[in-house]
Amino acid sequence: MADPIYTAAATARGEGRNGDVTSSDGVLDESLAIPKEMGGPGGDKTNPEQLFAAGYSACFLSALQAVARQSKVTLPAATVTGSVSVYKQEVGFQLGVRLDVTLPGLAQADADRLVEQAHQVCPYSNATRGNIDVQIAATV
Numbered sequence: 001m002a003d004p005i006y007t008a009a010a011t012a013r014g015e016g017r018n019g020d021v022t023s024s025d026g027v028l029d030e031s032l033a034i035p036k037e038m039g040g041p042g043g044d045k046t047n048p049e050q051l052f053a054a055g056y057s058a059c060f061l062s063a064l065q066a067v068a069r070q071s072k073v074t075l076p077a078a079t080v081t082g083s084v085s086v087y088k089q090e091v092g093f094q095l096g097v098r099l100d101v102t103l104p105g106l107a108q109a110d111a112d113r114l115v116e117q118a119h120q121v122c123p124y125s126n127a128t129r130g131n132i133d134v135q136i137a138a139t140v
Contacts (some may be wrong), residue, residue: 001047008014010022016047017032017033017047019033030051032048033045038086049084049085049086053083053084054082055124056124056128057081059122059123059124060124060125061078061124063123064118065078067118068114071113073110075107077104077105078103079101080100080102081099081100083100094132097132097135098134098136098137099135099136099137100137101137101138101139102140106140108138111138
């Protein structure tokens with residue numbers, strides 16, 4: 001692999017999903033809680049799936065904006081909502097992702113084309129491809 005452009009580092013402490021996470025630069029400093037749906041306390045704390053959904057959504061929107069610029073398409077109010085699900089397997093668990101992309105003002109065919117191009121260049125999409133189920137839906 002080539003030299004990295006950027007490396008993020010975060011440390012988990014405590015009880016994992018019921019612990020704390022901090023980034024090496026101190027910007028991220030969060031307490032975690034297992035969601036009630038997974039047998040935990042839930043409440044006002046985040047969890048790894050929310051953090052992954054936020055990261056993937058933001059990254060995919062950036063990739064979408066980049067491919068739109070290359071195609072000379074303006075995205076006035078594009079949004080990406082990421083949903084990360086946890087599934088029980090025979091042994092362990094599996095993640096699944098759904099990205100709902102809203103591209104108001106575009107023709108559906110143009111929106112679908114940009115979303116597919118973004119899916120090819122987004123680092124999260126490239127990391128998950130072939131590993132977990134990722135479903136993407138574009139709405140205009």
